[in-house]
Amino acid sequence: MALADLLVGAVYMPLSIMFDTLVIQRVLAADFICIMYFVNASVMYTICGASFFHLLLIAWERYVAIAKWMEYKTMVTRGRVNKYTRVAWLSAAIMVVPVVIMVSVRYEILLIINIILSIFWFVCLSLIAFFMSRLISRSENGTERESAQ
Numbered sequence: 001m002a003l004a005d006l007l008v009g010a011v012y013m014p015l016s017i018m019f020d021t022l023v024i025q026r027v028l029a030a031d032f033i034c035i036m037y038f039v040n041a042s043v044m045y046t047i048c049g050a051s052f053f054h055l056l057l058i059a060w061e062r063y064v065a066i067a068k069w070m071e072y073k074t075m076v077t078r079g080r081v082n083k084y085t086r087v088a089w090l091s092a093a094i095m096v097v098p099v100v101i102m103v104s105v106r107y108e109i110l111l112i113i114n115i116i117l118s119i120f121w122f123v124c125l126s127l128i129a130f131f132m133s134r135l136i137s138r139s140e141n142g143t144e145r146e147s148a149q
Helices: 002-024 030-067 078-094 097-104 107-148
Strands: none
Touching (some): 030 078
């Protein structure tokens, strides 16, 4: 996740600032603006998607560490973490494919793609909320037990 956040700050934001500045100053040709916008959007979706997937992985890992602490060492291994990290980056890169497709697709297909992606992002966000709510309820139960003793 640190790499994704670093890339947002070191790659995406400067690229976006440079692009916006050149557009405002009317330095670029229209064709080049379209290409730059496409590259800018692709980089943004990839990096931000990777960051979001890492948030999901962190929420899952914390949930396993607290709720299933007896099985933690068998469930969360270095190999699995590395594999899930690669899956997060690959998934983020694959999520850019609809952006590429959207350039030359009919409006109806574009709507279907947007609905599918929206449902996917909603499910991921719901999973993060589920893991975090379970952690909060476990920590509140632990606090009540400690104060009762």
